[in-house]
Amino acid sequence: MPVARPRLLLTPPTRRLALALLTAVTVAAGALAAPAASAAQAEPLGPTVTRTDQPPTGYSVTFRYQAPDTVQQVHIYGDWWYSDPANIPCQDCGDARPPAEWQPGDVAATPWHTQAMQKGADGVWTFTTPLPAGTFRYAFTHDCTNELATGCTLHDDPANRWQIQPQYPGAPGAVRSTIYVPESRKFPTYDTGYQAPVARMGTLESRRYTSPLSTNPRGVHDIVVYTPYGYDPNRATPYPTLYLSHGGGDHSTAWTMQGVAHLILENAIQDGVVQPMVIVSTDFNGLPGGNEGYVNELRNNVFPFVEENYNVSARPEDRAFAGFSAGGSRAYTIMYNHTSLFGYHAAWSAGGPNATQAQIDRMKAVAGGIMIGTGLQDRLGNIADASQRNAAALRAAGVELDEFNVPGVHTWHVWRPLLNHYLRTLVFRATTTGLDVEAEPAGASHNTKVTATATLATVSTSVADPSGKVDFYTGDTYLGSAPIIGGIARLKTVVHGPLDTPVVARYEGDRLFNGSQSAAVDAR
Incomplete structure (x- = not known):
């Protein structure tokens, strides 16, 4: 995939983000001014993401697209129309607000609409819009008069086309250009950093x-x-x-x-x-x-x-x-x-x-x-x-x-x-907890020595083992906890009186694995 040429001076963290993008984008600090483009240095084609620190979203995207000279009008067709969730009574219903009118609490709604691009003196069609955080798809139409692009041919962005194309003719899916926009700290929109x-x-x-x-x-x-x-x-x-x-x-x-x-x-x-x-x-x-x-x-x-x-x-x-x-x-x-x-x-x-x-x-x-x-x-x-x-x-x-x-x-x-x-x-995080309990009288007292051994295992094959601790209970009474070492957690304790209720081992889970608990074990 092509990487956009920087137009603005980028800080090191921003530069690393820009170079990592799979789409042809440049992320720029809005406080920095772009140097004037010389005649020999044409603006790059494709999308450019710019931090604006301005409402409503703190970021904007400029799209630059070269259409054939015979095309009279180009529209951009994007996955960025919004609605108050309370105003969506049916599919393809809603407020149909463009990104410039985005409001907190909005959801991305359907259908998509087209927006007109402007042709510059260099013959390149451009369009700039604020966008909230997230991943968006877009395409272009040529001389299409339908606001929903119905019946119109959709054109990928040749400067930002997805790296893997269908292998057979007639494969469905016509929109194969995407853009990612980070979230603004000043104007937070959606928590989509995981994308x-x-x-x-x-x-x-x-x-x-x-x-x-x-x-x-x-x-x-x-x-x-x-x-x-x-x-x-x-x-x-x-x-x-x-x-x-x-x-x-x-x-x-x-x-x-x-x-x-x-x-x-x-x-x-x-x-x-x-x-x-x-x-x-x-x-x-x-x-x-x-x-x-x-x-x-x-x-x-x-x-x-x-x-x-x-x-x-x-x-x-x-x-x-x-x-x-x-x-x-x-x-x-x-x-x-x-x-x-x-x-x-x-x-x-x-x-x-x-x-x-x-x-x-x-x-x-x-x-x-x-x-x-x-x-x-x-x-x-x-x-x-x-x-x-x-x-x-x-x-x-x-x-x-x-x-x-x-x-x-x-x-x-x-x-x-x-x-x-x-x-x-959920995925590949499941565990099982086995339990073995030994109980014996604690000398002349009527107490009971208890050794509870929990065995932790992963349901799915893994190079890591469950970590953390296991809590042990008899009925509602907490007996204590033991760390997991080599898949085993062992607790030795003394119960006052006889062990008259079953013991249960409960694993709390860790960052990689979910918790689980044993079946009750009655050691009487």
Whole structure:
């Protein structure tokens, strides 16, 4: 990807951020004045992010685009229209306010609109707008009179085109240019630092594998694979794998191009809250058989290819799945009917069918965890209400799950934070706590000597071990705590009187692993 040439003097931290961006941007301090451009030094094409320290967002972006000379008018078509969440009674409804009118509490709403660009004396079309923090998509239209760009051809930004393009003709998804804007301390908007570009990146690649099931392309199919920074193909401990599904109208590039899943992962790794993992972004287009056909593709073709070509584990406990919208429907099919393929499941922005008792029983046995989430203003098929009703029904049936919903509609501004939550709170973080209790009389007194030994283990394969401490209880009585050393926490104590209630060990968790507790052990 091209890196923008700096136009302003940058401080070292800002320079590092600018060089790390995957989009062609320059982040500049608004207090610094740009030197006058000489005739020999043309302004760069592509987007430039500038810190303005001005309301409403503290940042602005200038887009410079070279259209053919025959084009009479260029509009920019961007993912940055806003609404008060209380004013979204239906999908594609809302206040439709441009970024210049952004207000605190707004959610990014649909539909997108076009905004006119201006042609300069140099023949380059420009447009400047304030933008809040986050990742945005945009494209350009030529001589398009429709405000929603309906029926108009969308053109990528050639100075900022996504690095991986579809491998087959007719692949869906027309907007393949993105921009990231940091948050202003003076005018805070959204906490989206977890999406920020990072200096140390792994490898992003598109792979084609043999697929007897695929009808488009026939006999082969595509995935996008991200191996994290520092990935070691010879590491003794294989990596866990996160499999992602896009929604309708997208394909295998969606989760990294639009969803910036690889950046969300690297930020979480950098924060020390997840272990490195491989991401596989799949493509359900051209696969017959609907949801079940997609499951067959995973089982028969995708898993074998990934496990043969990358140093990843073949254990189900070391696989996680997540999908949104149409991919969320596939997530429910996997979660309900093919539960044992994955240790972790997530279904987002999808209503979900009612579960049978057999499906509920399978979900209760999930080794890792289940997440359900949606945008709270998602009115597409009344998804917001349906998702929350289904989560409540599953909980009432005894299924443990993590429900996490965020303000927003049916957009990537919802799915990015859902993925971030999934990574930081659930994926490959599950533990088990075993307990052995020995009790014997404490001499002539009627007290009891108790030795409680808790054994901590990770559900998923990991190069790290759980750390911290384990708390021990008998009934509601706290017996004490013991540090975890080599996966073991051992407490020796004296209970006044007989040990007449079972002992339970509770692990509180650490930055990488979630807590767990033992079954009650009665040592009488």
